[in-house]
Amino acid sequence: MAEKLKVSIVGASGYTGGELLRLLLWHPNVEVCEVTSERYAGKFVYSVHPNLRKRTQLRFCRMDDVKPCDLLFLCLPHGQAMRRIESFRALAPKLIDLSADFRLNDVNEYQHWYGIPHQCSGLMSEFVYGIPELHREEIRNANLVTGAGCNATATILALFPFFRRGLVDLDRTVVEVKVGSSEGGNAATEASHHPERSGAVRSFMPTMHRHGAEIVQELSFERQIRIYFSATSIEMVRGVLATCHVFLREPLEDKDIWKIYRENYGNEPFIRIVKEANGIYRYPEPKLLSGTNYCDIGFQKEKDSDRLVVLSALDNLMKGASGQAVQSFNLMNGFEETLGLEFPGLHPGA
Amino acid sequence: MAEKLKVSIVGASGYTGGELLRLLLWHPNVEVCEVTSERYAGKFVYSVHPNLRKRTQLRFCRMDDVKPCDLLFLCLPHGQAMRRIESFRALAPKLIDLSADFRLNDVNEYQHWYGIPHQCSGLMSEFVYGIPELHREEIRNANLVTGAGCNATATILALFPFFRRGLVDLDRTVVEVKVGSSEGGNAATEASHHPERSGAVRSFMPTMHRHGAEIVQELSFERQIRIYFSATSIEMVRGVLATCHVFLREPLEDKDIWKIYRENYGNEPFIRIVKEANGIYRYPEPKLLSGTNYCDIGFQKEKDSDRLVVLSALDNLMKGASGQAVQSFNLMNGFEETLGLEFPGLHPGA
């Protein structure tokens, strides 16, 4: 085999950083060099990510100790990557940023949704939005790739084939995502305290969720579309289920919809159309996807109505973050797209 | 105190029957006479409802053993009450049916949604639909009252003030209910097997849920409305959260919406408007409502948009079934409406 790629992770103590580390440690073409955490510098990574016990003796270092490498992953909290992006670019010819800093390519949109001015607006349009199913060729040729929001990924993949073709009303789509607690990151808060969070069905963002902006950006073709987006936290650690209500401009039957999905995703390694006539798992369920890079998509057309309900499930830390980043990483480096992402998930789920 | 009312329950071994029994055993004006179960006839009720251990020595009897009483509750599976309704009427001057048999007052709608012809269509219009917040006076004067669907109750109470006033687009409303496993009743199935059901986010009815028919019936005033209804099972035993997306015909501010709710529900003992600027519990959550008869309602108006998101939570076995039936029972008999329904719920929830 050829020499391994030298890769480092800035911000490796959080959930996306830890998940990325897990994937890269088993990736056959990767040598993980530095992984940073200001808070845990000097400590073994397994003290923070206990699943890695006995699998690596790597320790966290400080951001300032990162050495030049082939590719740098950034897993910092939102707002930090854009402040130091030039120093990171000096370290590696290729960057993948998992934060939200470079997902939007409009500086006003950024300020509107994130409430602060962008610190590096000149680079916004240089980053490729990292959903390979939409931007595969661009990613292959990119040096700068941004991850996509977890809820945005689920929604975009569910709806792309319909918006791309202009098959749905551009202003009526309602999307409600149901999300797990790991979306909030690893910092304990009053709201994440187990007696309060356990069993919650919490409408934490009935409107105004930031991922709406990414969705609109990626699904607008003819003209800017509108998405009515809501997010609810439920009893779950990992996982997203997006329930998308779109309204068809012209009548489509099940077989037409199957065909549309097959055309778009028939060769996609990480998308499965799930729609069974019977059994327990007739539609996508996030529980089956923990640890996998799949986005499962299903649908039901309402009888005597123009509504199509599309369901889309994924693991927010995998296809919604680190798994998708590795998928982009593989593309950027000419590797098999599925490398390091083979885990099929468990049944019964844990 | 006056003499207690003699009350019996037909079909008392299921979840709604058991919950009703729990409420009636503590109701100060009630004497529970017979409670039936063909399967468990002769057995102590606590062998099926273990929370009643040491609280009652009542045993199940057969349906044929029910004696005349003042009021009869029917908690049979859907489709059974309508077949025997005359024999039940012969037993008691007043009936409350918790099944779906008499919720709809249109025989065609019934056949459309339940797939079988109604067996007693003549009585359909005699039953009052048992949501006291909409039909209080009718219930007071009724001898025949039907319960309302749990998901329907949550949705109707959330949206009634807006549809009653014609404030919203009549054809664009999207409602997604998130429900617990007890909605499916007490019969074990492959889908309810714990390793498969635990952690599920299961789109069991993306479209075509029967409760949609009740909602349309109760919210149609100017003309027949349309509700785009979906239901998702989540990790929860008791509870419903309805997330309702309505589109306003004219601009309303938060204070207008508060005012609308206050006008309709300001004196309602079981409705609370929940909308906090901060804290963990800013919007309704079913977890807090287990065992209570509350329907908590909250809302968020989307900025720069005509969408209003209304959230509505309740315990499907209480305000969604047996609790609401006791509320109607109190009204039918001239009792204080809250009698036997005082439990405020637990924090932290179990």
Add this chain to the structure above:
Amino acid sequence: MAEKLKVSIVGASGYTGGELLRLLLWHPNVEVCEVTSERYAGKFVYSVHPNLRKRTQLRFCRMDDVKPCDLLFLCLPHGQAMRRIESFRALAPKLIDLSADFRLNDVNEYQHWYGIPHQCSGLMSEFVYGIPELHREEIRNANLVTGAGCNATATILALFPFFRRGLVDLDRTVVEVKVGSSEGGNAATEASHHPERSGAVRSFMPTMHRHGAEIVQELSFERQIRIYFSATSIEMVRGVLATCHVFLREPLEDKDIWKIYRENYGNEPFIRIVKEANGIYRYPEPKLLSGTNYCDIGFQKEKDSDRLVVLSALDNLMKGASGQAVQSFNLMNGFEETLGLEFPGLHPGA
């Protein structure tokens, strides 16, 4: 009815304080006067205990604002009541302290287990240990009553009949309690962060749990006994299950054990012996007890062995804390012992 007792709660923003407040607000003989919280002074109690929305307009005040009353409940964190006990005694002729400060009556034991010297050792022996099933008459006549630990209550009630009679080996008992997350109180920590705590089976105290000291104190009759005590956190918010392995000094059959329990607990309103030959709920389960004041006890004698396994379940915030405190409160004031504690629990549990 006679005039209501004036009662205040010091430390009412925590879980035990909130549960106590819920019970006292519905207690027919009680007028709740002040409830304190330094952190939330001035705020409505329902902003912290959302189950009390629309049920009380009470606000928190500061400790210094508490006025003289008939009885004062103390729900402060461990170590605080003993520092100010004299000022509390000046406010009310009767006190019930729910902290651990006055549970032990030996100053050395206190220092050994809590790691700090007791600040008010003179009063240690004046407080009656508040398990009514063991100390009913003392409590009736007491002005100072201490609550008992939740795990200690479950264990003591399970084993008292055997240790009292000297029927078991005094040095071999092994007890393992399985506990919910609310035992840790309402302060968020890294360990209580939902993604980390959810699904945990965490041996947080394999040995050295402080409740062991209370158990030894209450179960030592002939001489000081030994309890091998362990505690494991599991996925649950409320609830304790104690699994107690005792070794019989002489052979006992099931009927003998039934008889022993009946003699001790036959008239106890809050103890149920649960041991069914079949069905789902053959032994005690905490899930059924949420919100109730029951301690359910069951047992299985091992064949061809001297081991007896005793199972004991309760709600840690009720019979393990605030419910039991109200039970003592009723006794201290000559009320019916079950007053305000009638809730039977839910099936299916939430």
Add this chain to the structure above:
Amino acid sequence: MAEKLKVSIVGASGYTGGELLRLLLWHPNVEVCEVTSERYAGKFVYSVHPNLRKRTQLRFCRMDDVKPCDLLFLCLPHGQAMRRIESFRALAPKLIDLSADFRLNDVNEYQHWYGIPHQCSGLMSEFVYGIPELHREEIRNANLVTGAGCNATATILALFPFFRRGLVDLDRTVVEVKVGSSEGGNAATEASHHPERSGAVRSFMPTMHRHGAEIVQELSFERQIRIYFSATSIEMVRGVLATCHVFLREPLEDKDIWKIYRENYGNEPFIRIVKEANGIYRYPEPKLLSGTNYCDIGFQKEKDSDRLVVLSALDNLMKGASGQAVQSFNLMNGFEETLGLEFPGLHPGA
């Protein structure tokens, strides 16, 4: 690479069969030939094991359709393998049976614990008990290997070093296992119905659990030992935590115990000693092990006491069943012991 081994699975529709299939499909040296299910014959395996969607087009066949192969795995319900063992032996030179039929080597013990006479007692002593950490060399040379019980594996691995050396009292050990719902298999029952099973803390086997017999068999060296064994179901799908209380014959300090474990397990690829001074995950937790083949072991010595508490965690479907079977499979065929078992588990757990 050499030619792949031809392998079939009899009884592949259950949870252990499905997990085994998942492992073997990704095993680099294996070709999965037939997988049987009388009930689902002709159906795609992914219709039963939805995690395998898009990963295999294999269908179930009938047991009678299994062709000769290199090694046959048996995942039938207890009691069935022994009835047909000769026909299975005719199909393959090597067998691994995951049922309980050949775990015990004493015919009387079998009848005592399983309540039926053994149908093939002549082979009982021919099967090697499949815990590689105890029987590695025998397994390497065996043609017949039996799996070990999940709870038995956790307990045996926890205690083996102490019993092997005679360091503990042979008659005082108390073990309590906390188990998930998947241990009960995939057949829905009243007890596994989600509303009843969710949140349960169910003492389903306070005494008399069959796995006790395996434990005694494997841990008896000087003479037959005694284990006081209990099992409790908790809210969890996959996972076992064994809490073992042993009593030391002579004083041992932490460093002595570390040394003992290091001697026995220092080179074991699937055993990790987990004992941290701080952090959230100080002791083993099954949640981290879902999908992995690890058995994590930790301990705490009680101060001023002869009790040692040993904690042991594993995934009952992996190290407790199919993962351990693949580990034995690797040994029997001269493969790297960890082949196909590399998955490290997820953090945060799902």
